[in-house]
Amino acid sequence: MNCRECRDELELWVGQADLPREIAEHIAGCAECRTYRDELRALAGSVAEDREFDATKAERAMIEAGIKRRLNPDKATVITPLHWLRYAAMAASVIIVAGIGITGYRANWFGHRAGVVDTTAVALADSQTQNRSEIDSTAILDDQDYSALEQAIDQSTQLDDATVLDSLSDEQIKYLESHLDVKGLI
Amino acid sequence: MVEKEDDQIRPLADRAADGDRAAFSELVKVLMNRVVALTYRLTGEREAALDLTQDAFVSAWENIRSFRRDSKFETWLYRIAVNKALNFIAHRKIADTVELTDECAGAVSQSADDQLTRDELKQRVVSFMQSLPDQQRAAFELRFYRQLSFEEIAEIVGRGVPTVKTNYREAIQKLRKVAEEEGWRP
């Protein structure tokens, strides 16, 4: 194997842990090709697999729910699991504390996504009884909001997890996750 | 590490091939991150990657009978995922009016002199991937990140081994050039 062949081959092994014996032998006796090997190694290091490309927990949940729904279309309508309500509840509480209020919350965050608004409504109701010490949403919600909430609670029992997850954008999921992390819920 | 994972995948794949849905769900959990990362780097779009991952697993289950037990489940799954990603890209090219290359160029031109942060580097890796022609991008993803042999890659993308090697070498040469020009450091 000459130097030209060795370098051509080396390029094919960028990122691999072991080199074929032929290349390894050439490199052992050739300083120039060894330098090239080191250069390629550094290059590989700069683009090495980054764990941040992994799916987040919410993304994983969304994918799994989507697969489940598509493989079991008849079982799609189930009551939204509690854990997701808690996600939404925590996000809702943060936003309420920030003073945006439920109307702004609907408009800014979930806008036309009726399903998510419904779920959030349940979560809000839930958060009012569960986390009263942390959240004072009564200051923001008026009677109309409450009746809308009650309606939404009835409707939301028709929603399945996948529908809720499907209607969230990446940004929303990231937001929920970051706040949940802070609260130690996930 | 890779061997251990294969040990984990093999029995699950055998059970899934027998129609065991629980085993298939386990496979989804084990392989999901890899498929998300793969489709993300191939498309450069997070949301598309999540959809394609879901599609790939649904297809895999629907076609589980065509999985041959003497082949690697991972390779078989990647072929489905890569085909879906390349299809997606082909349709995007026809349909999309947004110039993706412009976005990438924008991301790359920032902060040339300082040491890159992890986020910047990650963004540049995605941009670099998007700058490659489809076949080079697929070869780079499958070889560098998924650590597959050229024979396996050839099977996945449906090309000959020499072609796949050429694609990989060209991708590496471009990477060298970009990394040098932009001063990437590990």
Ligand SMILES: [Zn+2]
């Ligand atoms: Zn040499």
